[in-house]
Amino acid sequence: MESISNPIVHIKHLTKSYRRGGQIVSVLTDISLDIPSGEFIALMGPSGSGKTTLLNLIAGIDKPDSGTLKVGGIDIATLSEGELADWRAANIGFIFQFYNLMPVLTAFENIELPLLLTQLSHKKRQEHVELALSMVGLSERMEHYPSELSGGEQQRVAIARAFITDPVILVADEPTGDLDRVSAGEILAILKRLNSEMEKTIIMVTHDPYAAKTAHLIRHLEKGELDVTD
Amino acid sequence: MHFLKLILRNTLRHKLRSGLTVLGIIVAIVAFGLLRTVVDAWYSGAEGSSDTRLITRNAISLVFPLPIKYQERIRKIEGVTAITHASWFGGVYVSEKNFFPQFAIDAKTYFDVYPEFLIPPAEINAFLIDRKGCVVGRKLADTYGFEIGDTVPLRGTIYPGTWRFTVRAIYDGAEAKTDISQFFFHWDYLNETRKKATARKTSRKTDWVGVYAINISESNRAAEISNKVDAMFRNSLAETRTETEKAFQLSFVAMTEAIVVAIRIVSFVVILILLAVMANTMAMTARERIGEYATLKALGFSHHFLAGLIYGESMAIAFVGAIIGILLTFPVTDKFSEQVGTLFPVFGVSLETIYMQAIAAFSVGITAAVFPAYRVAQISIVEGLRSIG
Ligand SMILES: Nc1ncnc2c1ncn2[C@@H]1O[C@H](COP(=O)(O)OP(=O)(O)O)[C@@H](O)[C@H]1O
Ligand SMILES: [Mg+2]
Numbered sequence: 001m002e003s004i005s006n007p008i009v010h011i012k013h014l015t016k017s018y019r020r021g022g023q024i025v026s027v028l029t030d031i032s033l034d035i036p037s038g039e040f041i042a043l044m045g046p047s048g049s050g051k052t053t054l055l056n057l058i059a060g061i062d063k064p065d066s067g068t069l070k071v072g073g074i075d076i077a078t079l080s081e082g083e084l085a086d087w088r089a090a091n092i093g094f095i096f097q098f099y100n101l102m103p104v105l106t107a108f109e110n111i112e113l114p115l116l117l118t119q120l121s122h123k124k125r126q127e128h129v130e131l132a133l134s135m136v137g138l139s140e141r142m143e144h145y146p147s148e149l150s151g152g153e154q155q156r157v158a159i160a161r162a163f164i165t166d167p168v169i170l171v172a173d174e175p176t177g178d179l180d181r182v183s184a185g186e187i188l189a190i191l192k193r194l195n196s197e198m199e200k201t202i203i204m205v206t207h208d209p210y211a212a213k214t215a216h217l218i219r220h221l222e223k224g225e226l227d228v229t230d
Numbered sequence: 231m232h233f234l235k236l237i238l239r240n241t242l243r244h245k246l247r248s249g250l251t252v253l254g255i256i257v258a259i260v261a262f263g264l265l266r267t268v269v270d271a272w273y274s275g276a277e278g279s280s281d282t283r284l285i286t287r288n289a290i291s292l293v294f295p296l297p298i299k300y301q302e303r304i305r306k307i308e309g310v311t312a313i314t315h316a317s318w319f320g321g322v323y324v325s326e327k328n329f330f331p332q333f334a335i336d337a338k339t340y341f342d343v344y345p346e347f348l349i350p351p352a353e354i355n356a357f358l359i360d361r362k363g364c365v366v367g368r369k370l371a372d373t374y375g376f377e378i379g380d381t382v383p384l385r386g387t388i389y390p391g392t393w394r395f396t397v398r399a400i401y402d403g404a405e406a407k408t409d410i411s412q413f414f415f416h417w418d419y420l421n422e423t424r425k426k427a428t429a430r431k432t433s434r435k436t437d438w439v440g441v442y443a444i445n446i447s448e449s450n451r452a453a454e455i456s457n458k459v460d461a462m463f464r465n466s467l468a469e470t471r472t473e474t475e476k477a478f479q480l481s482f483v484a485m486t487e488a489i490v491v492a493i494r495i496v497s498f499v500v501i502l503i504l505l506a507v508m509a510n511t512m513a514m515t516a517r518e519r520i521g522e523y524a525t526l527k528a529l530g531f532s533h534h535f536l537a538g539l540i541y542g543e544s545m546a547i548a549f550v551g552a553i554i555g556i557l558l559t560f561p562v563t564d565k566f567s568e569q570v571g572t573l574f575p576v577f578g579v580s581l582e583t584i585y586m587q588a589i590a591a592f593s594v595g596i597t598a599a600v601f602p603a604y605r606v607a608q609i610s611i612v613e614g615l616r617s618i619g
Contacts, residue, residue, distance in 0.1 A: 056611075085530045085531070096525070114530065
């Protein structure tokens with residue numbers, strides 16, 4: 001157990017179970033984890049080991065049963081639904097395995113979406129989106145709909161949507177899980193830049209060892225518990 | 231701006247599904263409007279009636295007549311300003327399906343009691359001097375192409391033989407609710423013809439009329455004057471029953487009340503079916519997009535925003551359907567009116583019907599979204615996201 005002063009994510013004795021049918025299935029039994037600000041961490045582990053569940057808890061879209069869960073110093077388990085929504089909008093950028101873009105919105109509009117929850121003017125939003133598009137190399141494709149983009153391009157749009165509001169933490173659940181090697185490499189390179197140049201804390205779930213190598217720190221999750229490796 | 235764009239694009243996402251749903255709304259709104267217009271037409275006689283007019287009929291039943299000599303006695307009652315009479319003729323013009331009411335009237339007094347029938351003075355004079363002349367309503371004239379000077383043959387069902395009348399006047403209605411599909415001719419002609427027939431064969435009474443129509447000075451004296459009239463003929467050979475024209479007309483409608491109630495029920499059932507169709511569309515739509523809604527929630531959008539998207543889409547579909555449906559109601563009712571001819575004297579889409587159509591579509595739009603919006607608000611983000619992939 002390393003002790004870091006002022007970790008951005010502070011987890012202690014965290015447990016989470018789900019009710020399935022009449023039975024209670026324990027998913028996370030006793031998780032303790034501190035993630036320092038600016039870290040790029042990869043969570044690995046076999047399918048069903050609880051990686052997504054842990055990520056969802058950190059990202060504030062699920063609630064733990066017991067234990068401590070502090071993100072940016074805030075005990076997010078105590079926040080109400082509405083407070084949590086605002087907190088997520090301000091602090092978390094989401095990257096999903098299947099991109100989760102709105103099919104009826106263009107690349108530009110998808111990236112702009114989270115900014116609608118801010119006070120930014122139309123002009124400011126436009127500037128931000130154009131900058132984000134150039135950062136992921138899709139300036140030429142901004143009028144395209146998700147169905148007109150490749151998987152790798154869609155994921156780049158999704159990454160731009162995740163960092164457009166300048167959140168502290170990016171959570172990525174198998175971001176390369178649905179991509180070929182080349183596209184995956186591009187995605188990982190962008191994440192690496194976001195971490196090194198923009199100092200984003202990145203928490204990435206993956207079962208691809210190649211992807212995990214991009215991270216600075218790798219943690220293995222097995223049967224609801226974390227092991228320190230490497 | 232973005233919100234409306236999202237709603238619009240979501241609505242157009244499944245063009246076939248949205249299109250079919252809109253079609254369903256159009257059909258339901260038109261059917262609803264048509265049925266309500268039929269019900270309105272049913273009551274139009276009562277709607278168009280005056281509250282300073284009384285109708286006196288035989289107390290036993292409308293099919294029994296009253297003696298002509300009552301006219302002068304009623305006229306003398308204080309409060310009565312004018313009196314006339316009308317007798318149902320029940321003739322057939324060419325074929326049974328060409329139904330329109332025909333009355334043998336007291337030509338000199340009738341149009342004083344019914345000032346809402348507007349006739350040019352030259353035409354009324356021409357009618358008054360022609361014993362075999364007749365007056366037809368504008369709608370009747372338009373439907374059958376009657377023109378001044380034309381001969382109209384009516385085959386009598388109550389009074390035997392074929393009766394030929396010459397069109398001397400065409401009347402218009404003072405108001406939209408005025409019945410302009412009636413046919414009037416001289417009672418004197420009918421009565422004299424009957425007299426000649428009975429002189430040869432005996433029996434069959436003459437000098438009898440169907441009903442008296444009475445104008446009174448003030449509408450709030452209707453009950454009092456009615457009682458006076460009926461008291462005058464109590465214990466006589468033909469007792470009378472006097473009531474306001476509205477009550478008289480409603481007593482006709484009452485005979486067919488069950489049909490009207492059935493039509494009313496059907497018009498609301500149509501809306502219920504529409505609701506089921508709409509609710510199904512919206513439930514299907516929301517179920518398909520549960521992953522998208524969960525993603526929006528994860529990004530920090532409130533469930534009010536999501537509910538807004540769902541209500542917005544439902545309302546957009548309902549709105550388009552309602553507009554087209556309401557606009558189509560006019561040509562459809564016109565066509566229907568043409569088909570049924572003069573069966574309904576007054577047939578038009580009322581403002582109230584249009585309001586009802588709009589309210590029905592609006593309620594359906596809102597109600598269809600309630601369940602999907604609730605479900606989307608309730609579902610957890612984690613569960614919603616799991617549905618993707
Ligand atoms: N909402 C849920 N309801 C019931 N069981 C769940 C739910 N979410 C996750 N689980 C179960 O918890 C376990 C861990 O799931 P997950 O965190 O998705 O694992 P991983 O991402 O490592 O594959 C699995 O057995 C999964 O079936
Ligand atoms: Mg997972």
